Amino acid sequence: MREDARLEFLGGRLGRKAWPDGTRGRVLQWLTRACVSQRPELWLDSQQGLVVERHREGRARPDGSLVASHAFAGAREWADPAPVLIVVEVTLANLVFTAAVAVGQATIPLISDRATKHDSTGVRRSVRAGTCLALSVVGLIAASVIVLSSWVVPLFTQDAGVRSQVTDLLPLVLAAVVTDALQAVVGFGLVGLKRPCPVSCRPPSATGRWPRPPLP
Known part of the structure; x- marks a missing residue:
């Protein structure tokens, strides 16, 4: 088994999954920044393995798991997927x-x-x-x-x-x-x-929101 491989167990079969290379890593960096910029409390975890399949018999290592930043605290190699909002595979x-x-x-x-x-x-x-x-x-x-x-x-x-x-x-x-x-x-x-205004703008304090301009 090559040192740069990780193991998965899906559909009753043991498989090998390579670690993300430079290109995939760059895509994951971009996705992480995009997620954190919108939801700072979230994180795209690229290390955690997940327990999967109907009877929790499978083991998967997604390229990324979007979760609350504290979701996998204390988790072992294979974690419960319940906190995961979405998984990412770079193809x-x-x-x-x-x-x-x-x-x-x-x-x-x-x-x-x-x-x-x-x-x-x-x-x-x-x-x-x-x-x-x-x-x-x-x-x-x-x-x-x-x-x-x-x-x-x-x-x-x-x-x-x-x-x-x-x-x-x-x-x-x-x-x-x-x-x-x-x-x-x-x-x-x-x-x-x-969102008909720049992301950095702030709504008026009186109403708490910007009116949405109708299109003719």
Whole structure:
């Protein structure tokens, strides 16, 4: 057994899971910062193993478990998953989709500004521009992954059988990711409409909240 591997027991089978490499670690750092910036009391734990499956017979090591920062205090190697809000697995599809998420987040302040000014045309223009950019970037990355699959796929698995299956399914998986990028920007656009002011601003003390500007 390689020293950089961790063990899991799922579906009655013992399996090996490698530690996150530099790329996965960077994605987990980004997710951790994003979660903590919104909910400082939470933490994305990347070390804790979890007891899983129907009869608690399985053992899993997710890339990340979003929990309250104190949730695993005193826990042993395998903890009860009850405090876990969500588990994270960094996959090839996740990495490709990250570009769409980044574009979507960048559109939030633009859409918020247009919504504050009651500029519905500007809101639609911002969403269209973000969608076109996200589709272009994700499409380019997906095409590059397909062309370089013989180098990219081995970064995620060392199993020859799994590599072959993943390579065969890559066009279908990446096509789904590209189309999923379409709804990502629109979803972040809704966030921009819900928060029509910068994150750093504070609501008026009299009402305790900002009025939501209606769009014509």
